[in-house]
Amino acid sequence: MRFLASFITALLVSTSALAVNVNVARQSLDAARPKPPKVCDRNAKGKDLAQKQYEALADYANLFVFKQDVQTSFDRYVPGEYKQHNPFAEQGREFAIEFLKNGFAGGIRTSHLTIFSGQGYGIMHYKAQFLSDNVTMAVVDYFRFKGTCIVEHWDVLQEITGTEPNPIAFF
Template structure:
């Protein structure tokens, strides 16, 4: 039984690698603001995970916005102007910080909202934050954004703080 399980595990690992490489290079479908139906929750979950991947792992705000924020974008961050183009400009400048890295990324969706929780760190720019982005869906597109940002000082009393 062990050789069969090992072979199956290897096949699964190879298939996973193939799927992830195809997904990474494939053209992503545009979001659909009119998406409805019983699979909507599942499609929104896939959208928030893909958005988080493009936005944080690939570190490409414009590509993420082009895929999932095609039109109206209401911004609630007090340091950024509302609208799609001002958000792209703001994020592109911030993402241009040379040492900027993201980790501890978690993304999920439910009841018409997507949430992304992550660590943002740029030691050269004195940035070390825990961030929670909340995005409101229309179909599988995002149209509104809120965020909560907590500074990580490194001397927190609670060793489980943030993540």
């Protein structure tokens, strides 16, 4: 009986030490991983602003295009003012979030993402296949920044039919 009690005690001590070591290792990995900003900075300025805007657009594109996480992408990079130039959308951030969430709800496969930024503007160009409608589009989203925040949006969409005579059309 004493052996069993000693064995269980030793097992519990080694298991809790292992859990602590795993947690320490996980914290070390998390600390080493760069963290994107929780929210953009409307007042960002300086020589490195263009680089910060590019990094903001790259993170926004990853969240929006690949992860299809509309809420997080907007919470992080579209925190307030948002002018919308799409003729089928209303003005404002909240309408855009709901509109885009509904658009992704039908299932979208995205690929071919390219981003550009400079002089206070950013562009995302990508392929979007809308699974529920069986429609594929070439999409360009064009943004204006204030600091590292997105404050204005334009878009252009072209349907890809697969019958285009140009073999390198769109991409």
